[in-house]
Amino acid sequence: MSEIRRGVTARTRILGWILLILTIAVSIIVVTTARAELSRVKVQAHTELQHEVEKFRDFASSPSSGDGGGFNSVQALMTSHLQNNLPEHTETFFSIVDRKEDQRSVDNPPFRLDQDAEFVAEAAKVTTPEINERSTPAGPVTYAIVPIQMQGSSQTGQLVIVEYLTPEYDEAWATIWTMTIIAVIALAMAGIFGWLVAGRVLSPIRQLSETASRIGEEDLSRRIEVTGNDDVAHLGVTFNRMLDRLEAAFAGQRQFLDDAGHELRTPITVVRGHLDVMGDDPEDREYTLDLVGDELRRMSRLVDELIMLAGSEGPDFLMLAPTDITDLVFESFSKATALGTRNWVIDATPEAFGIVDEQRLTQALLQLAANSVDHTDTGDTIAFGGRTTADTIELWVRDTGSGVAEEDRERIFQRFARSKKAKPGRRGTGLGLTIVDRIARAHGGSVSVSSVEGEGATFLIELPWHHPEVEDQ
Template identity: 40%
Template structure:
């Protein structure tokens, strides 16, 4: 017994789900029709009430006018037919009812001593003259009385006026009555006509709403169809927007198309990345396996050479994995930790480090003297990667220049080399993961991730990397970073943050190493 309500509740919930319209088009039309019906009902009700009020006011005015006519005739005391004074109350009532023509749905009645005597000739829905209850209510009043009476034909609005005549002890009552429901029939007919016209209007509105909603929701259906047509292997579907009005739904379609472009590009880049990473990681494994297959355990020299090769390849794989992890962390907010940095001192320190990368003609170019908010470790990592790249593509004794300078609101840090240069077709591709330029590198142990890391570090600082190169004339890689001025030290708030570098830098004899200005200085060659 206790388990029965659960299925019943589930059945009711399922029934509600089935009855609830799922299509947006149906819901839009439903709400539109509901609003139209509510508006129609409100307008019809208000119109009907105004017509009924106007009819009731007209009946009240007519009742008052008839009583005034009664008073005018009875006040003279003269019978208009004979010119003689009225002989009795009955004569007064008969004359009053005869001289006043009743309107449709209007009735005049005369009572003498509470008994019915006269009525107008206009036919009425019911005979009030034979209604004893109405006679008791209005036929024997002592003063003018108005009221409403529920007859067999509906509501009756009446006004009863007592009539007396000097010399006649009889008491008469003249009654003017309106059959209110019949008088209001015109208002009822108008309301019914409005409802009939409204019903036709609702049908037309439903048809129009169906067509309009279909056209308005067409981009939404195309979005759904496009999304359903996209698979793991095919991301090329797009929503057509040509020829559509420039409205919110077209903007939605464009936004979805742009999102699909980004998704497709990201998926393609991910696939290329996985393919390249698999290839790069497979190469050292293949090399190790090949040497192990031909290893002669009895030959100590062969064993030592193979162990050295395996160690070298494992080191290269470890470096590659570390660089991949670094690129993955580059998308996290805490990848860089800006802090006040003396740019001139940092430039000199990095120059001292990169000179040990190879036997090159190392030169220190211009040096920016400013205190800025930077991550010194990441910036050093990026510049060292650029210098290492320059060493790979130059010969011993070739010139390599490192420098920094302020340019407007940017800090430029560059590495310029005298290598073979980079073709225009390769200048964007070299920043991709595992990519290498077409010019042969002097060393082949790089994984092709260095420039990708440099670009990630620049982007994390809110900047970018620029490459200026022409084949045969070397290359200049420039980090363009926002020059965010570091706040002054608390103990010396008056110092200018753009001129706070001491001449005695961490790298000694800086001025002795500054050569003649280099033409590039981080700009076009």
């Protein structure tokens, strides 16, 4: 239940942030659009007033009027204009002559400013053209007043053009409210869709959390069910791969402890058993102490090799440096000849330098040589060799001994594994070839064996060839 609550809380939190951002964005769009629409109404009204003023000026300067020549008075000029110019449904015209309302255009305006004595009195005082705004019982209006005076006449007048803004404002607000309703519906749909999408997106993460909380050392088999190909799916795949590595590491650790316990238990049992039955006879005591010392030395070697294997996964296992591979092969060969009386030969040497750990590679070659000594007789041949290719270094140790059985060729590189062809009485730790394998892997390479039973075996170490930088002399 707590997992469900956490999932709902996380989904709600994400959805809340998404809706907050969308609400802010939509609000900015709606407010900006509303201001633009309301501003457009005023701009359009002022444009229409300018247009009507220009129409009147054109009419007054036409040949038929001729600077008033066609009309004998200001009143006649404005009356003729009002008769010939029909107003739109949102406007009205009227004239003022000698400070009194005179004629009105043929229409039915929502409010008659020509009957507003206060407005008529103010308009009659205007001597220069002006555009202004005013509130009326029918809503806001914008108007233009054009003063008129005819040459040779004492009569004065004003043409008043009125634009009623309420119908345009009503259309603008209808647009604004429509946008607002659409925005609210869109936000609601975005909320529902976001809730579903957030649930789908968070589901693998929630499943990952639940799986991680149930995973323990005793149960590493659980995995995330991955669907799709998005970032969350890749996260699930990465998590599953991590679990694979953890499971393999824990399995290897358990196997390592089981194998080490088994290998250490035998010499401990031998030592304890002989000490328990050791008598007072000097010869018996000497024999027992020699045997116990031998077993303790074997245990010490085993522990040292186990410690080295445990450290082979660490970053400081290798100490890389530019190394002459030819010298490495010769020095390893010279040391190996002391391991036993065999026909020791060198097949080939690579004339090259490489970035390797000289001591670890020498250890690996000597371990392979010791393994060959254990599987050969006095007259057999053990050969060292090496060569380089375009991007690899190859080092090998071959012998003409008993060879490696086909079923053993992969198994012998595992911890405590021994070949079925091992000599009777041989008491190795079973870690030698494992150490060779770890040294090769630490260098980024590998070790393999090719063999024909009864005709010998060849152990090949392949390493990537990292060329040291050559400095100009």
